[in-house]
Amino acid sequence: MSGEARDACGVVGIYAPDEDVARLTYYALYALQHRGQESAGIAISNGDSMVVYKDLGLVSQVFDEPTLKSLRGHVSIGHCRYSTTGRNTWANAQPSFKSGPEGQVALAHNGNLVNTLDLKRQLDEAGGDPTPNRARLGSSNDTEIVTAFIARAQRQRDTRQALKEIMPRLSGAFSFTIMDEQTLFGVRDPYGFRPLCIGRFDSGGWVLASETCALDLIGARFIRDVEPGEMVSINADGLTSDRFAAPSVATCVFEHVYFARPDSALMGQNVYATRYRMGQRLAEESPAAAELVMPLPDSGVPSAQGYAQTSGIVYGEGFVKNRYVGRTFIQPTQAMRQQGIRMKLNPLREVIAGKRVVVTDDSIVRGNTTRQIVHMLREAGAREVHVRISSPPIKWPCFYGIDMPNQDELIGSQLSVEGVRDHISADSLAYLSIEGMIAATELPSDSFCTACFSSDYPIPIPERELHTKNVLETPRPRSD
């Protein structure tokens, strides 16, 4: 992956009277940092009142020891964000929070709603944000609207009843962790686009998290996934499950391909093993005559290992990655920018020179990074460069919580496979088929959203929402 499509967020929720909840939430967010690096926040309650602390930056930059010590309570939610609706501002950082005469509510969202404008209109008709001080803080995201809806419904009902009324009115992708002063809630949309799992501590406390890797880090054991269309409520009475919609499962296949951490399990399948099988299938579908299979680190590693195993070609590490180039990296000058990807990756001439090389990656978005990679490999002495991608060409934008470029910037939408090969100057280029990708998950073929590869959108996108997202084109016929 060229870092050109980004996940939308990681969410956490903890109910654990016998634990240091703020610290556990911090570590769980730390495990989910790959899902969002723009901002982070924690809301916590001691049963009577709630505190929210959030800021722009990485989890480790937002929180320090004194801050964590000041966050006391036994119910919490946490969030790390990459923006899909709304700019990267402090006000748009989550958890979002509303306080009204009947209570407080905080919400953390992974996903993206596709009826935001309708919800905004409904909220305005119902009287708008009920927060007495109108503390909207200039935020501009769909999450804020949902939180205001809940706060308004709280006026007549308890939070659980409010959620049961409101959730069926939402359309799009949402895995929420929500809390009032006493209760933690986890909600997953009927399609289950984004993951959300339930874990438990030996002490009896509960955890909700986007991925199982967060449970591992804080010593909780995996219990089960929150089901699509399910809401769980966790408080002193234990866990209660409500269904607010019949499931119509279409989980994001890209979570398996790229977004989730390889040490997580999605729908019961270990992500590393799935990616390894994708590499194996890629080798079966698109063999290459070569002396070396190497990954684009880190995301291409499991597929390269699978490709090498099936093809019998030697696996090697042909790039050294600088692991300290992150979002806080001081942007290079124009002259330095010519070095481009070299800031992050440096080829190992000793491994590459004189060889025909297969290089694997999980996807091509704009194609510019892949082109630089091929150029670097040739400079390092590769005799031939064969690019193998462990997913099909991305041709359509995502409206369900993944930030992708507009369709006219997706090279797979604009050029045929041969056109892309020519653009990146590879000797050969092949993508994994949609069928091969799905088969590698070893899950039922009707379990997935594949819209960015197939244009088969599980939820139609209202025209106005297309414009809201600045995606002005409707899907066009395939170009190859």
Ligand code: SF4
């Ligand atoms: S369009 Fe692509 S990235 Fe978006 S939810 Fe569907 S499979 Fe995932």
